[in-house]
Amino acid sequence: MVGLVVVSHSHTAAEGIVEIAAEMAGETNIEPVGGDGDGGIGTVPDDIESTLATADDGDGVVVLVDLGSAVMNAEVAIEMSDVEAVIADAPVLEGAVNAAVAATSPDATLSSVREQAEAARDIDKL
Amino acid sequence: MSPQRDAGTAAVAAVENVAARIEAEREHLTDLDSAIGDADHGGNMARGWQAAADAVSDLEDPDIETVVKTAGKTLLSEVGGASGPLYGGSLVFASAELEDGLTAESAVAFAETYLEKVQDRGDASVGDKTMVDALVPAVHTFKKSVETDDLHPLEALAKAVAAAEHGVSFTVPIRAAKGRASYLGWRSVGHQDPGATSTLYIMEELLATAADHLDTDVPSADASSPTSPDAEATEE
Numbered sequence: 001m002v003g004l005v006v007v008s009h010s011h012t013a014a015e016g017i018v019e020i021a022a023e024m025a026g027e028t029n030i031e032p033v034g035g036d037g038d039g040g041i042g043t044v045p046d047d048i049e050s051t052l053a054t055a056d057d058g059d060g061v062v063v064l065v066d067l068g069s070a071v072m073n074a075e076v077a078i079e080m081s082d083v084e085a086v087i088a089d090a091p092v093l094e095g096a097v098n099a100a101v102a103a104t105s106p107d108a109t110l111s112s113v114r115e116q117a118e119a120a121r122d123i124d125k126l
Numbered sequence: 127m128s129p130q131r132d133a134g135t136a137a138v139a140a141v142e143n144v145a146a147r148i149e150a151e152r153e154h155l156t157d158l159d160s161a162i163g164d165a166d167h168g169g170n171m172a173r174g175w176q177a178a179a180d181a182v183s184d185l186e187d188p189d190i191e192t193v194v195k196t197a198g199k200t201l202l203s204e205v206g207g208a209s210g211p212l213y214g215g216s217l218v219f220a221s222a223e224l225e226d227g228l229t230a231e232s233a234v235a236f237a238e239t240y241l242e243k244v245q246d247r248g249d250a251s252v253g254d255k256t257m258v259d260a261l262v263p264a265v266h267t268f269k270k271s272v273e274t275d276d277l278h279p280l281e282a283l284a285k286a287v288a289a290a291e292h293g294v295s296f297t298v299p300i301r302a303a304k305g306r307a308s309y310l311g312w313r314s315v316g317h318q319d320p321g322a323t324s325t326l327y328i329m330e331e332l333l334a335t336a337a338d339h340l341d342t343d344v345p346s347a348d349a350s351s352p353t354s355p356d357a358e359a360t361e362e
Contacts, residue, residue: 044203
């Protein structure tokens with residue numbers, strides 16, 4: 001099953017997004033990571049790398065990210081990691097919800113889940 | 127002492143000098159970042175470079191590649207913001223160019239690879255109001271000075287520092303297109319970019335350290351460069 005990782009500058013925000021997405025996620029493994037490691041705002045590649053390993057059961061991981069350095073540190077983590085992981089170019093909350101739903105499909109793949117996450121870019125709210 | 131061992135020792139000194147300089151400029155960098163960003167650049171950079179200085183001074187008889195790679199890896203894990211992947215990740219990646227030691231040619235290759243990685247990772251171009259605005263003119267000037275003008279590497283580095291200084295000034299009047307400052311739109315205009323500024327400080331310390339280890343005065347950039355290197359760089 002494709003796993004999900006939510007990366008935010010705030011660990012609290014990452015947990016909250018996971019809490020919302022998990023409602024739709026069924027059995028999907030969806031893990032939060034974020035913060036600078038000392039309770040502050042930031043992201044740390046080593047933390048993201050270990051979270052990728054936690055979320056992966058062999059079918060790969062789709063990564064949702066918030067701002068600037070979360071993207072870069074997720075890229076660094078993916079380069080360091082043995083896990084097959086891709087970043088979805090999507091709004092972090094809506095993308096996580098979409099990805100969680102997509103991952104529950106029996107024939108979900110890394111690319112199908114990523115594609116559904118990225119479809120969240122076109123969601124109109126009004 | 128072999129030349130390559132010597133280059134490793136110089137690299138350790140360079141990282142220590144950068145750490146001291148960034149610590150001295152911590153408040154200034156934070157002030158710049160408060161104006162157009164999230165006010166963490168001074169603190170993040172000071173913490174990261176101090177950790178990097180500690181890590182490289184623990185190495186035994188390191189070669190320059192090991193020093194640069196160790197500093198980069200430490201920055202990657204210690205800096206909580208974009209400076210981690212941009213400075214640290216790029217140092218790790220570019221350190222491979224120094225595998226056979228430090229020469230004018232490998233220094234040019236290192237600078238070019240470092241720039242390439244920063245631009246690739248940050249997806250930034252000249253004019254986006256980022257460290258790239260200091261780095262591109264500096265690297266291009268360094269390469270031309272070494273390869274085309276056949277200058278001594280130290281003179282080439284002095285010219286590169288002068289070019290970076292112009293790049294930093296260039297970030298003031300322009301509107302940010304990348305990084306946290308881009309969220310401010312036109313309000314980012316009139317402020318100097320913190321990342322370009324810290325890039326300049328690092329380059330000034332590299333120049334001062336190189337001059338120190340070659341036991342020569344820092345050459346002033348000649349008349350074809352509009353300014354000479356920052357006076358602070360010559361005080362080290």
